[in-house]
Amino acid sequence: MALLAIEDLSVGFAREGRFARVIPGLTYGVEAGETLGIVGESGSGKSVHALALLGLLPQPPGRILGGRAVFDGHDLLAMSEARLRDLRGGRIGMIFQDPMTALNPVLTIGRQIAEPLMRHKAMSMRQALDRAADLLALVGIRDGARRLSQYPHEFSGGMRQRVMIAIAISCEPALLIADEPTTALDVTVQGQILDLMAELRDRLRMTMVWITHDMGVVAGIADTIQVMYAGRIMERGPVDAVFANPRSAYTYGLLQSLPHGSRPPGGRLMQIPGCPPDMFAPPPGDPFAPRNPFATPRCHVEAPPLRPVPDSVPGHMVAAWYDLPRLLA
């Protein structure tokens, strides 16, 4: 059974009297124990929909227009703020992109890790700080007892992200939503954080939604990949199947733009021409059609539904009117 099932989630933004439906109706599920990698560029709605689920979307300017998000049998969008608060930081953990700003600069690391434990596990400050020291060890920060009394500015970016991870997993959440947790870090540190997260996921048996714009990161950590564009799912399926056999021209373009071994070094990387659509005036059909060299006339007028790919593995789905392998052949 799906731990998280999102049905027809629709989110809009108001700006200067205009209104944009940035997510026109999103439906997907995450099975318990699964790691879902959501890939998309800025404005694809990948972060916005996660914030909306947890009641963290600033409203206004954002507005949830409809849909359901059932977590463990309960609709997150319909429940009271108080009940949602009980879940946030407790059964649902979240990690954000920029560790330089996501921690409070004037409170000690210890207090910031202890807060969710006191809130959700009814621990005293003393107990919570003891647990916080263990958590720091768990995320690979040595000398935790001493570092608890330090402040964020005394930690490097990678170390701060480890602290953020410690906070997010402190109450052993069933679901961890990681919103570009490695984007702001050096490449070497990215690898370390990725390994750490994979290890913690396995040890704590967490279900994970990993939001990123980096296909390489998804390949490293996810079971399932979900490619989003303009608030829609373009393609979704097991990571191996999608990487080996992409069916959406957008996925294909993203994969082609990655450097990899079969391409001669020094050559130019592929790029996808054009820009993401203006969500205040979205194109009528497939939102990627204007940038898609394989687009058919139908793509420009009618948005394709997300359908199973007939000749691929189960769970591989694509929203496309064209048949990419045939066009590439």
Place this chain on the structure above:
Amino acid sequence: MGRFLLSRLVDGIVAIWGVVTIVFVVSRLLGDPAILLLPVGATEEQLQQLRAGLGLDQPIWEQYLTFLGGVVRGDFGNSFQFMRPALSVVLERMPATMALAESALLVGVVLGAVAGSMAALFRGTIVEGVVMLLALLGQATPVFWLGLLLILLFAVDLGLLPTGGYEGPASLILPALTLGTFTTASIARLLRSGMLDVMKDDHVRTARAKGLLPGTVFLWHVARNSLIPVVTMVGILAGELLGGSVVTETVFSWPGVGRLIVQAMEAKDFPVVQAGVMVIATIFVVINLFVDLLYGLLDPRIRARR
């Protein structure tokens, strides 16, 4: 930290030295004190005598050194009006000024913090609108006019409180309210804008993602982070209030330092002016030192840089 404190202390002493030097120069620029002091028609002999008495026949640098020596010992000479040491004339007025400043600050900090927090918490609602309108009025209303209105209402019409003077707690209420209005308004406006800025910070989203209760988020992640500009403002206001609030003291016949210094200026009572200015400068320096120490307590990043 010890070095920081020491360097701040040295800065403060230099500032006070600068202030007394300026006062010395200005008082010498105003002309011959002997002519100003003696009645019109005094003889040249009388003038010479007074100049010698005041040390004005010495070269200017010697006068300056004598003056500085006096300042260090707390000796500004006798007040021309009261015929007593000028410094003690000033210090006698301090309790009244302190009482007024403390009450005005207390009113301002408490009401300002509540009003500013309400405006930030209820942003975009009628609450914010009302608070901001009142704060604007509070900052824009001339103090003398507000004081007179309060006297008219509470002292003259209702007869509840004295119109002025310095007798017991009842006489403190109206001047404290008058001064407190401005303080409240300033703090409320600053706190609101500071809090609205902090509320947009990523770390507040983190706090909410932890599922913390709104009260915890507000106190520990919004209010706690909005304090530095407010502390700066309270420091400036405290300095101004402790230096004596001339207008309020005049309206309420309050025997404070501000009114004393203005009266001394009118009477050309230079020793009192000089002593008063030095006392105010010292108060400012001490408050600034205190504010600097508070910064360190409030923000570990500032502490680390020292």
